[in-house]
Amino acid sequence: MTKTIDVQVNAQSIAAFKKGYPLILKDAVVNPEVLQEEGSFIRLVDQYNHFIAKGYYGNQNKGIGWVLTRKDEAIDFDFFESKMAAAFERRRSFFKDSDTTAYRAFNGEGDGIGGMTIDYYDGYYMVSWYSEGIYSMKHHVYGVLDKITDYKAIYEKKRFDSKGQYIEQDDFVKGTIGDFPIIVKENGMNFAVDLNDGAMTGIFLDQRDVRKAIRDRYAEGKHVLNTFSYTGAFSVAAALGGATKTTSVDLAKRSLPKTIEQFSVNGIDYEAQDIKVMDVFDYFRYAKRHELKFDMVILDPPSFARSKKHTFSTAKDYPSLLKDTIAITEKKGIIVASTNNATFGMKKFKSFIEKAFTETNTKYKILEESSLPKDFRTNRDFPEFNYLKVVILQKLS
Known part of the structure; x- marks a missing residue:
């Protein structure tokens, strides 16, 4: 079971978190010594131990983690499903557009879960992970994709190393391996993409x-x-x-x-x-x-x-x-x-x-x-x- 730790944040950062600022910066944390295992859930609290928000610890070039909710709730499969289903629903017009078959299906903190993105390429999903912390929750994300989509295949790009620096590593996850390049459409234009060829996809x-x-x-x-x-x-x-x-x-x-x-x-x-x-x-x-x-x-x-x-x-x-x-x-x-x-x-x-x-x-x-x-x-x-x-x-x- 993923452990949850209390992390005290300084007074200057509390207002931003309460307003909805999603990124946890290192300078905001008063007791950084408690942050040891990436993927740990963190309860952000003030000096009086009053709850502010909940998120996870994961080093990347932007910060040390992301706020996921301002409720003291479970971060579990149901949580990921609610966020991903809502994001996919917001893109319903893209799913129905035969002239555009490649787009971003989930945009990290903009859709409520910082540190990961999901791109759609004509039935193929590419999940990009930006820290070891969020990557430790991949089973939830892939489980939700199993439940709410009818994919051809899922691929992933790991864009982090052990020090939170940006790298590129791609892998096939599940489904039917693609015969790349595949041709996707964008406003009627054709583009060849390869989801298993290093840093870039082609567009x-x-x-x-x-x-x-x-x-x-x-x-x-x-x-x-x-x-x-x-x-x-x-x-x-x-x-x-x-x-x-x-x-x-x-x-x-x-x-x-x-x-x-x-x-x-x-x-x-x-x-x-x-x-x-x-x-x-x-x-x-x-x-x-x-x-x-x-x-x-x-x-x-x-x-x-x-x-x-x-x-x-x-x-x-x-x-x-x-x-x-x-x-x-x-x-x-x-x-x-x-x-x-x-x-x-x-x-x-x-x-x-x-x-x-x-x-x-x-x-x-x-x-x-x-x-x-x-x-x-x-x-x-x-x-x-x-x-x-x-x-x-x-x-x-």
């Missing part, structure tokens, strides 16, 4: 709305540059939206066959597109040297990246990267500026954009902005968990 589900916007409103008649292109999903959306040509640039060698695959499953002639395996920073220099200009540039770098020549952090280097982008964007051209860095908000991100345009003496206007799609449910009272920031803008001069 970032949180960018669904952005891909649709590119296809439906911005790509027609444009030469599009997709930087940090991964498997070329933005390029596919642009091509399907009537782009005259796409250029996809990514340093990873596997980006070439993966991008060819994504074009091919959509019936697009990949040989009519440019796919370049090279450092994006080198490509910017190449483009300037050859006076290349693009009608649209998509800029969605990883939060942190390191190559032989460069170390890049969006929190520090995004303005500089955007200045390089401005230099190769045509007048009246479109820039899709995006980041998934959770350490700053939209206001700060817009200041990066303002800084880059001011320093290049260039005018711009914002056409639209967005964050996580509705299946990536978050608590609006705590915007820091809504990590995605996308600003689509037009270069005016």
Whole structure:
């Protein structure tokens, strides 16, 4: 039986927990020495031992655990079933949409259980675990999936190590092993995904709305540059939206066959597109040297990246990267500026954009902005968990 321990939290943190803040930070705990076994249930109490909330202990890069309830109730199979069934019901429209067969079915703390997510890929479920603590409760999650879904198979990704650091390890759990890649749909577009091939599946589900916007409103008649292109999903959306040509640039060698695959499953002639395996920073220099200009540039770098020549952090280097982008964007051209860095908000991100345009003496206007799609449910009272920031803008001069 999982043990329950009382953890005293400091006065500054009590108000946030009572308001519903879900993350337990190390600095909030007065008696950290009682936290020894990950997966232990913890009753958060004040200095007078009055109950505040209940959760679990699990180290990950964000904190040391998550609040699950503000009632002193059992965290058992029924608890997990109630949270997961409610989350799936909220996504009923996705389950019924034959044009979109891949989405997030359960979004961690946004659906009431921090430290785990569940993604759906046309009958296959991928459960991602972010700490040893929540992973110790996997039998509840898989039991609920057995009870309330009719899955083809369940896969899991363990994204933690013994020190709570981020890693990637995937495994088949149960069901019928998939013959990957499988083809999923997103707003009618096709994408090849593999749930048993390391860190990534082949598509970032949180960018669904952005891909649709590119296809439906911005790509027609444009030469599009997709930087940090991964498997070329933005390029596919642009091509399907009537782009005259796409250029996809990514340093990873596997980006070439993966991008060819994504074009091919959509019936697009990949040989009519440019796919370049090279450092994006080198490509910017190449483009300037050859006076290349693009009608649209998509800029969605990883939060942190390191190559032989460069170390890049969006929190520090995004303005500089955007200045390089401005230099190769045509007048009246479109820039899709995006980041998934959770350490700053939209206001700060817009200041990066303002800084880059001011320093290049260039005018711009914002056409639209967005964050996580509705299946990536978050608590609006705590915007820091809504990590995605996308600003689509037009270069005016």
